[in-house]
Amino acid sequence: MPSSVMPTSSRSGGSPSPAAVSAVGLRKSYGDKTVLDGIDLVVPAGSVFALLGPNGAGKTTAVKILSTLIAADGGQAQVAGHDLAAEPQAVRAAIGVTGQFSAVDGLITGEENMLLMADLHHLSRTEGRRTAAELLERFDLTDAAKKPASTYSGGMKRRLDIAMTLVGDPRIIFLDEPTTGLDPRARHNMWGIIRELVSGGVTVFLTTQYLEEADELADRIAVLNGGKIVAEGSADELKRLIPGGHVRIRFTDPAAYQSAAVALREVTRDDESLSLQIPSDGSQRELRSILDWLDSAGVEADELTVHTPDLDDVFFALTGPTAGPSAGPTTVPNQSKETVR
Ligand SMILES: Nc1ncnc2c1ncn2[C@@H]1O[C@H](COP(=O)(O)OP(=O)(O)OP(=O)(O)O)[C@@H](O)[C@H]1O
Numbered sequence: 001m002p003s004s005v006m007p008t009s010s011r012s013g014g015s016p017s018p019a020a021v022s023a024v025g026l027r028k029s030y031g032d033k034t035v036l037d038g039i040d041l042v043v044p045a046g047s048v049f050a051l052l053g054p055n056g057a058g059k060t061t062a063v064k065i066l067s068t069l070i071a072a073d074g075g076q077a078q079v080a081g082h083d084l085a086a087e088p089q090a091v092r093a094a095i096g097v098t099g100q101f102s103a104v105d106g107l108i109t110g111e112e113n114m115l116l117m118a119d120l121h122h123l124s125r126t127e128g129r130r131t132a133a134e135l136l137e138r139f140d141l142t143d144a145a146k147k148p149a150s151t152y153s154g155g156m157k158r159r160l161d162i163a164m165t166l167v168g169d170p171r172i173i174f175l176d177e178p179t180t181g182l183d184p185r186a187r188h189n190m191w192g193i194i195r196e197l198v199s200g201g202v203t204v205f206l207t208t209q210y211l212e213e214a215d216e217l218a219d220r221i222a223v224l225n226g227g228k229i230v231a232e233g234s235a236d237e238l239k240r241l242i243p244g245g246h247v248r249i250r251f252t253d254p255a256a257y258q259s260a261a262v263a264l265r266e267v268t269r270d271d272e273s274l275s276l277q278i279p280s281d282g283s284q285r286e287l288r289s290i291l292d293w294l295d296s297a298g299v300e301a302d303e304l305t306v307h308t309p310d311l312d313d314v315f316f317a318l319t320g321p322t323a324g325p326s327a328g329p330t331t332v333p334n335q336s337k338e339t340v341r
Contacts, residue, residue, distance in 0.1 A: 016090040018081075020172050020203035021066060025075035027257055028061050035061045037227030038075065043220070045171075048194065048204045050218035052211065054319050057224045059207035060100060063174045066205070067097045080172055096170035098161050100177050105148030110160050113149055117167040135163040139193070145233050155186030162193060173197065175206040179213060191216055211315050225319040242317050243307040245282050250275040250303040263297030264290070282306040 021043040028036040035058040043049040051059050064070045066079055068088040077084040080094035104113055109134055118128030134143045139159040144152060149160060158178065165173060178194065179187040194217055198204055208214055214221045215235045222232040231238055239245075250273065251257035257274040261267055268277040280286045287306070294301060 005225045018045050019043060019078070020047075021049070021077070021205055023066065023075060023077035023081050024042045026062065026065060026072050026077060027071075027074035028058070028072055030064060034227050036065075036072070037099065039224070039227075039229050040231070041077075041222060043203060043205055045203050046201055048197065048217050048221040050214035051205070051222045051224055052209070052214050052221055052315065053207075053224035054209065057319075058227060059224060060176055061177050062224070063097070063099075063205070063207055067095055067174050068092055069097075093168075094170060095172045095174060096165035096168060097174045098158075098165045099175065100180065102157055102161050103159050103164060104149045104152075104157050107148060109146050110136060110149050110152065110156075111145040113164060116169065117164045121168045123167070131167055132310060135166055139163045146323050153186070155182050155189060157194065158182060158186070158190060166197075170202070173335055174204065175204060177206070177207055177209065179210065187213075189207065223315070223318050230316065236308075238314045239309050240281050240283075242313050245280055245306075245308050247278045247280045247282065247286045247287065248275050248303075248305040248307060249278070249290070249294070249301040250305070251299075256299040256301070259299045260294060261299065263299065264293050280306070282308045315327050 019042050021041060023039065023041040025038045027034070027038050027116070028035050039062065041051075044089060044219060051062060053059050061070070065072045066077060068084060068091050071085075072281060079091045082090040082094070084091055105116070108116070114132035115128055118131055123131060133142075136142050136235075139162065141163065141314075144156060149157065151238065152160065162173075162175070162178070173336070175194070179190050182190060191213070194204055194206070204217075206213075206217070218235065220232065220234055221238060222229045223238070224230070231241060249260065251260065252274065257276070261269055261276055264276060264278060266278060270277070278290060278299060280290070288303075290304075
């Protein structure tokens with residue numbers, strides 16, 4: 001069984017939003033190679049959904065199916081309330097897709113690329129010029145607008161690509177690996193752009209190999225491996241699926257350390273650093289009970305550190321060579337982040 005966590009409401013809060021994308025049992029094979037082996041997805045409107053997986057996991061295939069570029073062999077999906085198979089035109093009208101391979105034509109200028117898109121969307125000449133100018137401004141490309149796109153940096157090309165996708169004012173955007181190949185600054189810029197899109201009400205379905213990116217942006221993350229969704233949830237929920245979380249309590253007073261070591265159960269002692277380690281999922285309930293124990297023993301700690309596995313741990317555990325739905329998280333590397341509270 002895949003590890004899964006029940007959906008919670010999207011970042012915008014409030015009651016659960018209607019699904020922008022929902023899929024049940026999507027299947028796709030190339031020859032005898034099964035790429036998608038029956039995947040289910042639900043993406044609430046106005047949220048960011050990340051499909052995370054190693055190279056060749058089938059992320060692009062899923063995006064291509066959901067954006068009507070290729071047909072699934074089986075299963076059903078609805079995008080923007082329209083059935084993928086029955087109303088592909090209506091789906092296309094509601095979505096924008098920025099693929100791994102840029103739609104930007106390097107031989108013409110950024111502005112000409114935008115105007116070409118406006119033509120494709122049948123905007124009038126005036127409307128096309130207005131939209132192009134607005135989007136070029138929004139994506140910080142006004143100064144470069146009259147230069148051939150081949151002279152743009154990777155980050156500028158990617159911004160132009162997304163600006164072109166927005167010409168049709170899509171409510172749902174598919175971004176296939178939006179920051180692959182970008183330097184850290186351009187990547188952070190792109191994250192800012194994605195957040196802005198979402199705050200404007202757009203639903204973002206992105207694929208990524210970067211755990212940090214999924215952690216930064218996504219309300220919900222699905223991990224794709226071996227043709228199946230092997231885990232799904234928020235970044236925090238996924239991290240809790242992996243064992244290894246603990247709370248570390250450090251003391252400077254040896255007497256307080258001794259009292260706490262006696263008062264608390266299941267502790268691992270480190271006499272040298274005067275710290276105690278207690279297995280914990282880092283939840284508020286567990287932290288409170290640890291603090292209550294310390295209080296009732298009348299000892300005060302100097303530092304409390306919550307150690308939760310990071311998404312790297314989740315990724316390795318779920319997508320490693322020995323991983324899989326049945327392998328369980330036994331191969332978790334011990335390289336997690338710590339949060340001092
Ligand atoms: N048209 C095709 N014909 C045959 N095999 C294909 C075709 N398209 C994709 N595949 C195979 O399907 C598998 C999944 O490919 P896909 O591009 O969806 O993966 P991905 O998760 O997006 O990978 P990456 O992160 O490398 O882009 C790969 O093994 C790929 O070789």
